[in-house]
Amino acid sequence: MSAKHLPTDVVVALDVGGTGMKCGLVRADGTVLHTERHPTDAGRGPDAVVETILAVAEGLAGKARADGIDPVAVGIAVPGVIDEARGIAVWSANLGFRDVPLRGLARERLGLPTALGHDVRAGGLAEARLGAGRDGGHVLFVAIGTGIAAAHVVDGTAATGAHGAAGEIGHIQVRPGGPRCGCGRPGCLEAVSSAAAIGRRYSALAGVPATAAEVADRAAAGEPLAADVWREAVEALADGLATGQSLYDVQTVVLGGGLARAGTLLFDPLRAALHERLTFHREPRLVAAALGDEAGCLGAALLALDSLEK
Numbered sequence: 001m002s003a004k005h006l007p008t009d010v011v012v013a014l015d016v017g018g019t020g021m022k023c024g025l026v027r028a029d030g031t032v033l034h035t036e037r038h039p040t041d042a043g044r045g046p047d048a049v050v051e052t053i054l055a056v057a058e059g060l061a062g063k064a065r066a067d068g069i070d071p072v073a074v075g076i077a078v079p080g081v082i083d084e085a086r087g088i089a090v091w092s093a094n095l096g097f098r099d100v101p102l103r104g105l106a107r108e109r110l111g112l113p114t115a116l117g118h119d120v121r122a123g124g125l126a127e128a129r130l131g132a133g134r135d136g137g138h139v140l141f142v143a144i145g146t147g148i149a150a151a152h153v154v155d156g157t158a159a160t161g162a163h164g165a166a167g168e169i170g171h172i173q174v175r176p177g178g179p180r181c182g183c184g185r186p187g188c189l190e191a192v193s194s195a196a197a198i199g200r201r202y203s204a205l206a207g208v209p210a211t212a213a214e215v216a217d218r219a220a221a222g223e224p225l226a227a228d229v230w231r232e233a234v235e236a237l238a239d240g241l242a243t244g245q246s247l248y249d250v251q252t253v254v255l256g257g258g259l260a261r262a263g264t265l266l267f268d269p270l271r272a273a274l275h276e277r278l279t280f281h282r283e284p285r286l287v288a289a290a291l292g293d294e295a296g297c298l299g300a301a302l303l304a305l306d307s308l309e310k
């Protein structure tokens with residue numbers, strides 16, 4: 001990060017999810033001065049969500065000024081397909097967005113330079129520069145929750161892809177003929193190994209509802225059905241990560257999202273399964289994310305700061 005910003009400069013950062021927004025004021029050195037959370041309430045429709053995003057950003061800039069701090073830029077991270085170069089949220093199922101020129105709208109409303117980014121790529125950027133991947137130049141951040149998405153960060157920049165859709169590792173087909181994915185194809189990684197998929201699979205077989213965390217606990221306690229479901233998910237995840245390593249050859253794979261909280265129940269068997277699958281490739285360091293659910297907001301702040309350098 002640049003030294004040319006004054007210590008009193010901050011950026012306004014928003015990580016907009018389907019249910020909530022994590023927002024804050026972040027200094028150029030990554031220090032978080034203030035955080036806020038707001039409901040997204042996506043059911044109100046895209047126009048209302050955009051208005052809330054702009055109002056929250058405006059409120060944060062106003063708070064900074066009231067505290068004698070100068071807001072110098074805005075960073076907004078949203079899920080979906082994001083054209084970062086043009087500042088357009090091309091498509092977001094969670095937010096109902098289709099071709100929303102969010103960067104221009106924020107710039108107009110707040111009068112500040114604005115960066116628009118993808119939520120998982122922003123989270124990956126933060127983990128790679130400030131969190132668990134900060135020792136490695138090439139980092140793959142994989143967020144495993146309701147779905148599975150990734151960010152490939154090289155020397156502090158997350159690759160966006162030609163169409164704003166890089167990192168969709170959750171849609172690598174690991175089990176042809178397997179459970180149907182939300183994208184329509186059977187056997188995608190996220191249809192087998194996401195936290196949601198693990199809960200669904202166990203619930204269907206056991207006839208009782210359970211979360212992925214409960215499946216992990218039951219597997220650890222020796223319940224055979226839970227152990228089977230967990231092992232299948234871990235093996236599919238290892239297949240996906242092995243493909244990722246073939247493509248990206250990273251030093252560090254950072255796992256985030258809800259599933260990574262399973263700790264050694266996940267990491268021990270996953271490391272072993274990944275080791276089995278890699279032949280000539282160098283094995284990446286496999287570590288848990290360090291920044292928790294603030295990663296996306298910190299990443300949005302980094303995008304805002306980076307945009308000032310250009």
Ligand SMILES: [Zn+2]
Binds near residue numbers: 170171182183188
């Ligand atoms: Zn899919």
